Structure formats: C-alpha cells, structure tokens
Amino acid sequence: MALIAWWAPLLWIAAAAAVIGAVAWYRRRHRVTGGIPVAHRERLTALPSYRRAMSRYRLLVAGFALCLVALVTGGAVLTARPATVSLVTPDLNNRDIVLCLDVSGSMIDYDAVVLEVFQELATEFTGERISLVVFNASAVTYFPLTTDYDYISRQLERLSEEFDDPAAPYYGGTLIGNGSSLVGDGLASCVVRFDQGTADRSRSVIMVTDNFVAGEQIFTLPQAAQLAADRGIRVYGINPGDAAAKDYLADLANEFETSVLATGGAYYALDDPSVIPAVVDQITSEQASILPGQPRVQVIEQPQPWVWLSFAGLVGLSVFGWRLKR
C-alpha cells in the first residue's frame, strides 16, 4: 500500500487545524457576551430526565463526531490516492500470431487440426491478437490481426466447416498466380500482415506447409524467412510431409527447417495430425519462456475501502445530524 499524493493528508490536517483554531478563537471571542448568568444549575441537571436527555445527547454528539472523523479520514486518504504498487512481468499477452496455412489439397487435414487447436486456444487468450492467412498460389487474409475472440472463433469454425465441404470456396482468391503452394510468397505475405511495426510486441507466424512448391515464386522461402528475421518475426514451421522419406521431399523439408530456424523459430516435422495440439502448446509455451516481457511497475489505485468509509461517515453524519436537530 502506497500513497500517490502523500502530501494531501498534510493539507487536510492543516485545514482541520485551521478550522478548529478558527472555531476556538470565535468561541473564545464570543464567550465574553456569554448569555444569561444563572447559579445552581444542579436544580436542573440533577433531574433524572435531564440526565437521560443529556446522555442521549452526548451519545449522538459522539456518534456525529465519529462519523465526521470517518468522513474526513476517508476523504483525506482518498485524496492521497492509496494504491498498490507491484512489479509485473507482462508475459504472453502482447503477442501477435499469424496462422499461415497452406490450403493446397494435401494440407487440408493438417490445417483443420491447427484450426481446431486455435479455436480452443482462442477461448483462453487475453490480449493476444490472431490473424489467419491462407495461401496457395496467392495469399488471402481470412481475417486480420484482432483480439475479438468471438469473431475469431466463428471464423475458425466457418473455415473448418469449409474444409470439410469440397464445394466450399475456402480457396477463393488463393489461386491467382502462376503455380500452386507458393510457400515463399505465402510466408512473405504473412510476414507483411503485421501492423504496429514499432510497438513492442512479440510477433510469430505459425506456418503449416509441406514446402512443396509448384510454380514461379517472387520470394523463395529463405528470402521470405530473411524478411521475417529482419522484422523480428519468428516463424514456427509445421511440416506434415517431412516424414515421408523421399529424397526430393527431404531437401524441401531441410530448406524449410533451416529457413525457419534462421528466424529464431522452431520446426516440427510430423505425419500424424493428432500431434499438432501438443506442438501448438509447445510453441506457445516456448514463446512464453522466450518473451518474459519488460518488467514494469504497476500502480493500481485502491480507493474502495476508503470510499465505503467516507460513504458510511456521510450517512452516519446525516442520521446523527437529523437526530440532533430534533
């Protein structure tokens, strides 16, 4: 517990002292004019009903004074702005994640699992921004970086359903271009999806592809990876095709792995979609360990008890004041 405006109570004390002093001075000055001088007040004060009335009056005055003290104390403390000060290490809350899905025919099953996992994760996220980009010959932003998790869930769900339906237009806009699975272009597109270039956020791309390129690319995968590395973006590669031990695929997988590792990310080769949840967990937790965030002092004002004290004092003041008036 700390006071932001620690000097405020001093002002209150000074003000209270001034008021008390003024009242005392006024009373002493006006005592001279006095009133009616009488003697032997015990004729009245010894009466039982006088004593009763007097003790009741004293009780009311005491209550009034107590409430006044509560109100002034509450007010004084409130103006001093009590707050709790703590060192916080903001962790994964300022992450931006772009899901970069290769939607060529062979990848759909894996994409679906990734979507499922992120659908679940979306319910736990606080502050992370997710974007989804699908690419084949060209990249399409399915939705941009957003924290609207309801929207994200709905979009992911919709895309999952479209994956199950061969007639659905999930690949709409992804076939413009010369070839298919232009992975380098896809990654480059994903990399430029990040906004707020200067903001202090961790940026990562989760890229699901087999790196089986057919066609003319503008960016090769290593070039795109270099682009990502230049912008401080980590690329996590999930390659379902790596397991098949074909030489030409091995080269592609190799290229994918080295590119991804060059950005500081990680590479996962797998042939079973059921492993993907564990992989995503691993990615997010790995990020957590990598990005503890800048520790900073967090000051949270704690006015509640004092507000209640002041309020109770005010209520008591009016009640006792009303009783005293009668």
Add this chain to the structure above:
Amino acid sequence: MDSLLRRVRTKLSIHAHRKVRGLIEGEYRSVFHGRSMDFDDLRPYVPGDEFKDIDWKATARHGSPLTKRYIASRKHTLMLVVDTGRDMAALAESGESKRDLAILAAGTAGYIAIRHGDQVGLVTGTAESTRYMAPELTESHLERMLQRIHASTTLSSDPSNLSRQLDYVARTFRRRMIVMVIADDRQLTSDEQRLVRRLAVQHEILWLTIGDADLMREEWAGRAMYDVADSAALPKFLRDDSTLRAEYASSVTQTATTTEEFFESVTISSRRITSGAAVVPGLFRLLEAHKHARR
C-alpha cells in the same frame, strides 16, 4: 446621601406606603421578645407594636396611643450576613440581578434598624475570604455596607460558599443579636444544617432566600445560558423540553418545601422572595412570621 440607600428608601416609599412602612418598623421592633423590664420612655404607637406594650394610662392622658419603650429593646445589633460570591451576581427568578435584590433587602432591613436606633453590621464573603464590618448606627455606614455588597459581588468574584460566613458568625459573635442571612436557593448540606441549627440557638435568625433564576423559563429557551460557578453552558435544546419543564417545576416546589420544613424544624423564620417588588412585602411577612413564632 449616596445612591444605594436612596434607592432603598425610594423603594420603601413606593412599595410600602406609610402605613405599611410603620407596620414593618413595628414588626421589626417585636423581633426580640426577650425584653428587659427597664422602662425607658414613651413614644407614639405605630401599627405592629405589641398591644401589651401600650401604656394605656399615658394614652388616655395624651389622647393618642403611646407605647412603652424599654432600654433592652433599644440597642440591638442587626448583623447582615450576605453572600457576595459569584453566585449572587447571577439572575434572580424575576430576571433581575440577585445582588440588586440582596442590596435592596439588606438596605431595607438596615434602614429600619437604624431608624429604630439599632446598630447594623455586615458579614460578607466568598468561598475564599470573609469580611466583617463592625456594627454602627449611621446611615452613611449602612451606605458603605451596601456599596461593599455592590462592589464585591460580580461575575468575576470568587465562588460562593455561605457556610464560611455562617461559620464565621457562629465562632465570632458571643452576644445575642439579630442575624439576617441573605442567601439564594442553595441547598444546605448536612454540615451546614448543623451549623444553622447551632446559630439558631445563639442568635435570632431571619433567613431571607432570594429565588434563583427559573432555568426552564420559556422566553429564555432561545438564549445562551451559563452557570456562573464554572461557566458551563446549559444547552438550549433541553431548556425547551415541555416534559422536562414540568419535572423541573415540581422539583423546585419540592425543594422549596423541604427547605422551608428544615427552617421550621430549627425554629428559624424564613422567607423566599423572587423579585425587587417582593422585597419589602417579603421582609414584612418575614418579620411578622418571626413575631408570631412563639419560641
């Protein structure tokens, strides 16, 4: 003649026209009933004189009533015992200052005594000190005594404690005299009651009580009020309470009755007066009561 005594005499002439005034003098004369039989001279009868003192033969010769005067009845001493503490600077029941009523009462009694040829002395004082002025027979001496009461009774005087003065009288004066105590509504403690009982044996005691202010008076309810003893304020809001007022009134009556009963039990004549207008008639009733009290 100075102002205070003139005021007393004016009051006496306003409030008691000649006849009553003569009555008072007659009543005063008969305060002492233990008379010496040494005949002194004759003087005209004034109402209030004992009938048995009338010299019927001389009256028959003279054509108007003449009263016998005895030597013993001539030189008495009236000792005024007046509380001049702070309490007496407070207000009386009528709203006048209790001090003014005390001066009026002391002045009236003293004036009558001097006119009768008796000496008048004064004992004043507070809780701290007691002052004594030896008895003399002149009006200027009476005026000085009244001035002393006037000057020493202020709101800044020492607190009152009449038992100091009563104790002083009991210890100092051996010779029997008329002691007129001018006090207020104070309650006598058991010690003081014992003292008064002793005084009543030593002297002729006339006790004049000056009624204290009515604390619950309605027209004062809106004004500040404080006790002169310690400057403690009496809260306004309580002085406007009708049930408390009723209780106060019955309590005051009760106390007055109790006090009266006490004085009766120790054979002291007492009278309670509440205003300046009541001083002269009150004094008359006091003297009359004393005459009729056969002790």
